[in-house]
Amino acid sequence: MSRANRRYLGWAALGLLTGALAVAAAGCGGGSSSSKSAAQTTTTVGPASIGKGEGALNLIEWPYYSDPSFANKFTQQTGCKIHRKDAGSSNEMVALMRAGGGGGGGQWDLVSASGDASLRLIRGGDVKPVNIKLIPSWNDFIPIFKSPAHNTINGVHYGVSLQWGPNVLLYNKTKIKPGPTSWGALYDPKYKGEITIPNNPIQIADAAFYLMHSQPDLGIKDPYELNKKQFDATVALLKKQRKLVKLYWNYDTDGRSAFANGDVSLGAIWPVDTIALQAKGVPVKEVIPSVGATGWADTWMLAKHAPHPNCAYLWMKYATTPQVEAKQALVFGETPVNPKACPFMDKIQAGSCAKYHLNEPLAYYNTIKFWKTPIPNCGNGKNDCMDYNAWQTAWTQITG
Amino acid sequence: MAELVEAGAPLRSARLRISAVLWRRPWLKLSLLLAAPVLAFAVVYLGALVSLFVSAFWQIDAFTAAVVHKWTLDNFKTLWNDHTYWRITGRTIGIAAAVTVTDAVLAFPLAYFMARLATPRLRALLFIAVLLPLWSSYLVRIYAWRTILAKDGALNWFLNGIGLPDTGLAYTNTAMWIVFSYVWLPFMVLPVYAALERIPDNYLEASQDLGAKGSRTLRSVILPLALPGIVAGSIFTFSLTLGDFITPALVGGAGSSFIGNVVHDKVGQPDIPFAAAFATVPVVVMGIYLLIARRLGAFEAV
Numbered sequence: 001m002s003r004a005n006r007r008y009l010g011w012a013a014l015g016l017l018t019g020a021l022a023v024a025a026a027g028c029g030g031g032s033s034s035s036k037s038a039a040q041t042t043t044t045v046g047p048a049s050i051g052k053g054e055g056a057l058n059l060i061e062w063p064y065y066s067d068p069s070f071a072n073k074f075t076q077q078t079g080c081k082i083h084r085k086d087a088g089s090s091n092e093m094v095a096l097m098r099a100g101g102g103g104g105g106g107q108w109d110l111v112s113a114s115g116d117a118s119l120r121l122i123r124g125g126d127v128k129p130v131n132i133k134l135i136p137s138w139n140d141f142i143p144i145f146k147s148p149a150h151n152t153i154n155g156v157h158y159g160v161s162l163q164w165g166p167n168v169l170l171y172n173k174t175k176i177k178p179g180p181t182s183w184g185a186l187y188d189p190k191y192k193g194e195i196t197i198p199n200n201p202i203q204i205a206d207a208a209f210y211l212m213h214s215q216p217d218l219g220i221k222d223p224y225e226l227n228k229k230q231f232d233a234t235v236a237l238l239k240k241q242r243k244l245v246k247l248y249w250n251y252d253t254d255g256r257s258a259f260a261n262g263d264v265s266l267g268a269i270w271p272v273d274t275i276a277l278q279a280k281g282v283p284v285k286e287v288i289p290s291v292g293a294t295g296w297a298d299t300w301m302l303a304k305h306a307p308h309p310n311c312a313y314l315w316m317k318y319a320t321t322p323q324v325e326a327k328q329a330l331v332f333g334e335t336p337v338n339p340k341a342c343p344f345m346d347k348i349q350a351g352s353c354a355k356y357h358l359n360e361p362l363a364y365y366n367t368i369k370f371w372k373t374p375i376p377n378c379g380n381g382k383n384d385c386m387d388y389n390a391w392q393t394a395w396t397q398i399t400g
Numbered sequence: 401m402a403e404l405v406e407a408g409a410p411l412r413s414a415r416l417r418i419s420a421v422l423w424r425r426p427w428l429k430l431s432l433l434l435a436a437p438v439l440a441f442a443v444v445y446l447g448a449l450v451s452l453f454v455s456a457f458w459q460i461d462a463f464t465a466a467v468v469h470k471w472t473l474d475n476f477k478t479l480w481n482d483h484t485y486w487r488i489t490g491r492t493i494g495i496a497a498a499v500t501v502t503d504a505v506l507a508f509p510l511a512y513f514m515a516r517l518a519t520p521r522l523r524a525l526l527f528i529a530v531l532l533p534l535w536s537s538y539l540v541r542i543y544a545w546r547t548i549l550a551k552d553g554a555l556n557w558f559l560n561g562i563g564l565p566d567t568g569l570a571y572t573n574t575a576m577w578i579v580f581s582y583v584w585l586p587f588m589v590l591p592v593y594a595a596l597e598r599i600p601d602n603y604l605e606a607s608q609d610l611g612a613k614g615s616r617t618l619r620s621v622i623l624p625l626a627l628p629g630i631v632a633g634s635i636f637t638f639s640l641t642l643g644d645f646i647t648p649a650l651v652g653g654a655g656s657s658f659i660g661n662v663v664h665d666k667v668g669q670p671d672i673p674f675a676a677a678f679a680t681v682p683v684v685v686m687g688i689y690l691l692i693a694r695r696l697g698a699f700e701a702v
Contacts, residue, residue, distance in 0.1 A: 091668020098670050102466075124465050193568075245654040247571045254650070261550035263570045376462070387462055392669050397484045400657040 045156065046131030046302075050313045053078045057311040060085050060096050060104075060111040062298070062332070065162075070327040074318045080311035088251055089200070090117040097126045097303065104303025109312040111303065112162060114296045115150035115371030116202040120388065122151075122158045123375070127301040132157045134313055137320040137338055144365050145337035150372040151299040159301035160316045163325070165271055165334040166295040166357075166368055167198075167206065168286040172265035182289050183210040185266060187237060192244045196255045196267035199248035201388070201395035202371050206268060206294050207241070208234045209369055213291045223294065223369050225378035231386045231394070238398045248399050259284060271356070272333030292367025297337070329356060449683070456677035460670075467672060475677035485662070489681055492658045495573065496641035499580040500634045503588040506581070507633065508626070511592040530589050538583060542650050545579045546570070549651070571653030579651050580641050587640065588633035595629025596622070628697045635693055642682050 057080040059066055066084050075081055085108075087093040094117050099105050103126050113121055121127045132138050138146065138160060145161040152158065169186070171179055176191070186195060187210065197203060208223035211234055220230050246264050249255035256273045258264045260282050274286040300316050302309070318324060325336035326344035335356040336345075342353040353359055378385035386394075422429045456475055459468050479485045514526050533541060548554045549569045556566045569575050599622060607617040645660030652658075659682055666675035693699070 089668060091665060091670070095668045095670050120465060242654050247653050250649050257546070257550075258571070261547070261570070262552040263550055388465075388669070389460070389462060389671065392665065392671070396657070396662055396665065397482070399654065400484050400488045400662060 045129045046134070047309070047313070048131070050134055050317070051310045053080045053311045053314055054308040055079055055311070056081050056083065056308050057315055058083045058085075058107060058109050058308070059315075060087055060093055060108050062087065062112050062114075064332050065112045065298075065328065067328065067331045069331060070324050074315065077318075078311065078314045080308065080314060090114050090202075093117050094120050094124075094126075097121055098124065102126050103128075103305040106305040106307055108303045109306040109308050110300050110315060112298050113159070113301050114298050115148075116200070116296070116373055118150045118158070118299050118301060119373035119375060121301060122153060123373075126304055127158050128304045128306075129156045130159055130302050130313075130316070132160065135160050135317050135320060137317070137322070137325075137340075140322075140340050141320075141337050142339055142365065143362070145297065148297060148370065150297065150370060151301070159299040160320060161337045162298045162300055162319065163329060163332070163334045163336055164295055164297035164368075164370065166288055166293045167268050168271055168274065168288055168293065170259065170267055170269045170274055170277075170284055170286045172259065172262075173283045173285050175265040179285060179287065180266065181287065183291070183293075184214065186210075186268060187241050187244070189244060191266050193246050194265045195241075195245050196247045196249055196258050196264040196269070197241070197245050198252075198255070198268060199250050199399060201391040203268075204231075204234055204238065204391055204395060205369070205371070207237050209292075209294055211237065222378070224372050224374050225385050226374070227378075227384050228386065231390070235394045235398060238394075242398055270333070275333050292369065295368040295370050297370045329358075452676045452679060455673050456680055458673040460673060465670060475674050478674070479677060479681070485678065488657050488659060488662060491573070491656075492642060492660075492682075493685060495577055495580065495658075496638050498577055499584060499641045500588075500637045502577070502581040503585050503637045504592075504630050504634060506585060507588040507592050508630070511589050511596055511629075512622075514589075515593050515596040530586050533583070534586055539646070541583055542579060542647055545575070545582065546651055549575050549578070571651065571656075573652065573656055575651045575653075576647055576656060579647050580644070583647070584637040584640050587636035588630075591629045591632040591636075592626060593629075595626045595632075599625050628699075631693045631696045632699075635690065638689060639686055642685060 059082060061084055063086045066082050071082055085096065087096060090113070093111055093113055097104050097108065097111055100107060102124065104111070111117075111121070111127070113127075118127075141161060145164070147155070147157065148161060151161065169180060169183065171185075173179065175194070183206070185191060186197065187207075197206075204226075205223040208220055208226055208230065211218055211230075212220040212223060215233070218230050218233055220226065226234060247255070247258050249258065249267075249269075252270055252273050255264075255267060255269050256276060259267070259269075259273075259277055260280060271286065274284060277284045300319060302312055302316075306312050319328070320338055322336075322338055322340040323344050325338045325341035326348060328334075329336045329341065329345060330348055330352060335358050339358060342358050345353045345356070345358065357364065374386060374388050374391050376383045376385050376387045422432075455467070457471050457473070459470065459472050459474060460466065461468050510526075510530075514523050518526060546553075549567075550556075551566065551568070551570055553570070555569070559565070559567060569578070603621055603625075604617060607621045612620065643660055645658055645664050648656045648658045648661055659678060663675045663679050666672070666678065
């Protein structure tokens with residue numbers, strides 16, 4: 001190639017690069033306007049009735065949340081063919097909903113968001129209000145799941161509650177004697193190198209929940225509403241805990257295999273993992289300390305730009321019926337929000353209703369502090385609580 | 401001339417004219433040929449990098465977490481001022497460097513044996529052995545290592561069998577170093593092999609004739625000629641480790657986060673601008689690394 005040709009090529013490349021820059025900038029600009037308009041809250045509360053299904057339903061879900069064992073019947077009844085995208089974390093769910101300009105990008109209909117994601121989706125304008133009257137099972141729900149703070153704002157429902165589970169303290173019976181009875185075990189230097197903790201910023205609430213009872217003078221009322229002083233005390237506790245932690249698990253299956261391989265013998269994990277480990281013959285036992293626990297509760301939330309809203313409503317209606325709630329609870333290892341599912345659970349697996357605490361009195365539910373996204377407004381009118389950004393940054397500082 | 405043209409000729413004459421134009425202007429021909437790939441490169445490849453770099457100067461709204469398109473250096477200031485990010489960057493570069501050195505040390509003797517000593521049959525077998533791990537998924541190999549290094553895993557079982565204590569390697573930075581060195585080794589062996597194979601036999605004979613012993617020949621003849629291959633391989637091992645986030649997530653323990661893990665978390669939060677700002681760090685590190693590699697002649701070897 002001659003020198004002259006090289007020069008031409010150089011100019012051509014420069015021109016193209018400038019073009020690419022312009023295209024990129026324009027693309028970003030376009031994205032901004034749509035996400036801004038999405039941020040405005042709507043006051044209309046959904047459709048008056050459910051129309052005919054559109055033939056398809058696109059879900060972002062926790063694995064098994066539309067398990068074929070109960071979803072196939074839905075498809076037969078409604079003609080809505082389910083396309084599912086399994087997410088591995090709450091962050092991944094939010095990221096999927098935000099892709100393509102937000103609001104589900106015109107691709108997704110429903111997301112099975114946990115409490116640490118739901119307020120982010122509502123505030124970001126990614127989900128829209130749901131007409132709860134179209135979901136008859138809602139009237140039967142355990143009262144605290146009808147309009148919980150993580151999916152209902154000022155009486156407007158941004159989805160329908162689905163299932164829940166506590167975060168439990170799990171330990172290896174042969175290695176930890178006597179068994180722990182308090183969350184304090186997770187902060188006890190005695191167990192250095194034996195502990196596993198979820199790798200999730202919402203985990204800060206677990207430490208705050210522990211401090212709520214062990215250091216009452218900090219004045220923590222709600223582990224998700226922490227002012228600067230309370231937050232700093234909690235982060236300091238977690239930084240001390242880091243030295244004791246063997247593994248911050250990203251997926252509960254990672255925590256599970258660490259228990260199974262003997263790498264850890266104490267940790268915070270979910271009931272589904274206890275069941276799986278016990279089924280494999282690993283000598284583990286779970287406890288929920290008498291003060292209670294943090295827990296997660298999931299919501300089917302309707303994407304702002306849902307392409308198949310009728311199928312989405314049909315699914316919310318179907319998924320909350322007692323039979324389906326019972327099936328899903330036992331497939332995943334969690335607890336329904338509809339107490340009418342109890343007899344159906346016992347029919348599938350004797351004693352499972354009690355095992356998953358579905359028959360507990362209301363007082364029991366008050367000991368579970370359900371995940372919700374931390375926001376600056378903690379109800380005292382001062383807006384002095386630490387928001388989710390601060391939680392995420394602190395979590396990186398603790399674990400990184 | 402017009403009367404000589406047959407029926408259907410307008411088409412042919414047009415074709416002739418175009419080819420004449422192209423023949424007279426070679427640069428036009430070249431730019432037409434290259435337009436498609438260059439455009440794809442500029443838009444898809446550089447476009448992604450540019451949009452990454454641009455969004456690094458934006459911020460998110462604290463309330464809605466929507467991206468605010470206002471120019472600010474805040475993300476970079478946070479990166480600079482918070483020692484967490486220095487620690488994570490240091491760990492990422494440190495382990496990438498350790499993995500690169502380990503792979504170079506392991507790959508050189510193996511590649512030398514393959515290139516210069518092994519019989520063709522043995523060489524073919526060794527090639528298969530080096531490449532075999534690449535036939536299986538990267539994830540499968542990481543999970544396999546997790547099983548090996550686990551407390552009740554194969555390594556400790558073996559050590560206990562010969563009367564040695566447990567290693568306690570599971571979920572540590574050492575575990576990451578071992579797994580990274582394993583998964584990227586083939587990417588070092590192949591370029592080093594190619595460099596060693598190209599050394600003419602008579603160079604080595606000349607060295608001997610001049611009275612050099614084996615070690616002197618290695619130091620003064622073989623190593624300098626193999627260096628471009630080693631540097632080329634190191635670009636693979638270094639950059640692949642630098643950008644990884646799966647191995648730290650699966651075999652790392654408390655305090656094993658890489659830059660990639662933080663970027664992944666921030667994208668999910670979602671705080672894309674901060675993720676973009678942190679993602680520029682490996683780009684800069686790699687840029688510096690490639691400049692050094694060019695000095696060492698890595699690009700003449702490939």
